[in-house]
Amino acid sequence: MRWWLVNSGVGWMPFTFFNRYAKWCFVAFSAAGITLLSAVAGTHLWIEKVEFATESDPNCVKWEWDVEAERWGQSEMGGTDPSLGFMARFGIRSAWLEHHWTSPGTLKQVNPPFNRFGTLDDLAPIERRLETARNFLDGVLDIALPKESAGLLRPQTVTDIVIRRADISERMGTKAGLTEARSDLQRLWGRLPAKGPLASRIALKLGDLNFRLGDSDNALAWWARCIQMTTPSGGEFAQTALPLPAVPSSPPPSPAGQRTLASALVSLSAFYAMSGQLRQAQALEESALDLLRSVRSLDSSPSPASSPQALHALYILHRSSLISVHLAEVLYALKNPPAQSMKWLSQAAQSSEQIAFALAGLPLVHPKAPGSKIAHPPSPDAPLLPEYSKSPSMRKPAKSLLRDARRSATEAWNLLGVLHEGKGDIKSLQASLDCYERALGWAGVTPNGVHGNVKAGEGILEVEWKALWGSYNRVREALHMKKAIGESRK
Known part of the structure; x- marks a missing residue:
């Protein structure tokens, strides 16, 4: 009987089954592996050819949005620098993917390693995607720095990577992260000539970082460097003690310089106001607003503005709105009549709404009453116009400007509501309620109104x-x- 089973092949049936099972598993895992590798290769090819493409719009180049674009070590023809080698180029693309395509809401927060940032605030949680992107860039720099010393890389490659690492460290939001970002940019400052748009932006960023870290003296010194480099007669400043920063008499001719100067003036305005130097803040803010109005007048022309030119004008207008809010708060703190503060807040609120509507392609008036002066309802979820969202150079600044305009509109309407509420009569309370409702609309109220399902929008903290x-x-x-x-009294 045993002989019959063996010769009939029945005894080999289990072995035949396992053999087929192994073959099917091999085929399945091979297909899954090939699919995964193809997806990874396709993603990296997309980042290399599309996300790291050079700016081809001459108007963007004319208005210098290309010099402010987020760079990840690209070559002149686009894509990562070929001299970096496969592993470093793969690391740059992986860092970009982790930073831009990983949703922070889908990942838990983790604590930074103790050997990275020291003991300043090691227990503070940070987003895992930022930590991972930072680790990728650390590995890239370990490869890139020796190659740069050997003269194998473009001069801008390591500079781009260090700036990106500093940006990610700043976004971590911890004191240690801010310190690391400042250290990166200070080391980078020693590598660059103290002139040009990149140097002025680094000086501005170092001023902001020192301010956030509580070093006021260094913050003022870096802002002074930034303003001096952006003024028409500034050029390369002398490496000596700098005077206190002051508003220049005329705007710089360069569009990038105008935007950098406007941001520096906003930072100075906030510093003087928050440090209690109210008279100094008022003088600076009034001078800054006069200067920024002259910048906007330079952009006026009879022909329709191009998208890069419009974005530039909206950027300057938003910085004027922020300074107007600061001036309103300073005037109120100096015991001026509330009507003066309300005038500046109204201008800031209307300007911020104008910016948000323009970037989203929405009219200023209500769509159901085009012939009236009824304002368009707040649109906190309206997307960017395609000409901005599809531009490699303008996409990020336009998106940030749209978010900031919604936030400044919320702040201006909220402060107007506070001032109206302080009067206490029925008419003022009704005006205050309207202002708060408008602020809630920009902060993220759903289209169903303030009585429906409400939630905070992008850029609005839960406590706010x-x-x-x-x-x-x-x-x-x-x-x-x-x-x-x-x-009841009637």
Whole structure:
């Protein structure tokens, strides 16, 4: 019987089954591996050819958006620098992918390693995607620095990578991350000539980082360097003690210089106001607003503005809006009549809304009443126009400007609501309620209105949202009570 089973082949059936199973597993895993490798290769090819492409729009070059574009060690023809080698180029693309395509909401936060940032705030959580992107760039620099010393890389390659690493460290939001970002940019400053748009932007960033780290003296010194480099007669400054930063008499001719100067003036305005130097803040803000108005007048022309020119004008207008908000707060702190602060806040709110509507391609007036002066409702979820979202140089600054315009509109309307609320009468309370409702609209209220499903929008902190929502409810209840008392007296 045993002989029959062996010769009939029945005894080999289990071996035949496992053999086929192994073959199918090999085929399945091979197909999965090939699919995964193809997906990775395709993703990296897309980043190399599309995301790292050079700017081809001459108007973007004319308005110098290309010099402010986020660079990841690209060559002149686009793509990563070939001299970096396969592993370093793969690391740059991986860092970009982790930084831009990984959603922070889908990953948990992790603690930075103790040997990275020291002991300043090692227990502070940071986003894993930022830590991973930073690790990729660390590995890239380990490869790139020896090659740069051997003269194998483009002069700009390592500079681009260090700037990106500093940007990611700053975005971590911890004191240690800010310190690391400042160290990177200070080392980079020693590699660059103290002139040109890149040097002025690094000086501005170093001023902001020192301000956030509590080093006011160094912050003022770096802002002074930035302003001096952007002024028409500034050029390369002397390596001596700098005077306190002051508003120049005329704007720089370069569009990139104008944008850098406008941002530096906003930083100075915030510094003087927050440090209690109110008279100094008022003088600087009034001079800065006059200067920025002259910048906008230079952009006016009878022909329709191109998208890069329009974005430049909107950028300058937004910085004027921020300084107007600062000036309103300073005037109120100096005990000036509230009407003066309300005038500046109204201008800031209207300008911020104009910027948000322009970037989203929406009209300023209500779509159901085009012939009236009824304002368009807040549109916190409206996307960017395609001419901005599809531009390699303008996509990021336009997206950031749209977010910041919505936020500054929220802040201006909220402060207007506070000033109206302080008067206490029914008319003022109604105006305050309208302002709070408008602020809630820009902060992220759904189209169903303030009584529907509400949530904070992009760029609005949860604590800010709760405070704004509480102010709206407080004024609404006070208004109802005032009206009820008025009706009972009739």
